[in-house]
Amino acid sequence: MYYKKLVGQNLYLSPMDLENETNILTKWFNEDQDIAYFNGFYGSLLGVDKTKELLEKFNEGPYSFSIVSCKDHSFMGHVSLFNLDSHGLFATMGIYIGSEYRHQGYGQEAMRLLIDYAFNTLRLTAIHLEVFSYNPNAYQCYEKLGFVECGRWHQARFHQGSYHDVILMELLRDHWVKE
Secondary structure (H helix, E strand, O other), X not given: OOOOOEEOOOEEEEEOOHHHHHHHHHHHHHHOHHHHHHOOOOOOOOOHHHHHHHHHHHHHOOXXXXXXXXXXXXXXXXXXXXXXXXXXXXXXXXXXXXXXXXXXXXXXXXXXXHHHHHHHOOOOOEEEEEEEOOXXXXXXXXXXXXXXXXXXXXXXXXXXXXXXXXXXXXXXXXXXXXX
């Protein structure tokens, strides 16, 4: 069951529903090449039991949300804040979204909700994320949200036969412009 914790125009963020999501995500992690490649699951063999364990671990994080459609309450993906520093000043953000919901603005909307929550409720000063250099669509999405590149780990990610950079990005509270 989903609960409308943070509500946007087209979607809302809810606490995770592991029973509903485990089978969907097992399929995504194994069959959706974008999720597998862009989120580091391609090298893993994830059956239902391992996926459930992984989701239980995600769910232990303090701010892991399901992305849910306002229209039909269907599960669209996850967005989360993790690795909160010990003083509560910054966190790392991550997102994945099902193929049928990509390139329609849903990922940006979900991230905007979580960014607003991070800065205005949790009072964080910065949000960090990592994006792989072979994922230019994600990089552009993050730039549109105000994230800026703040470093790189060169050739730190092996993907489809070659090494790629891991790009480090950050969004500072002072630079967040809520639309």
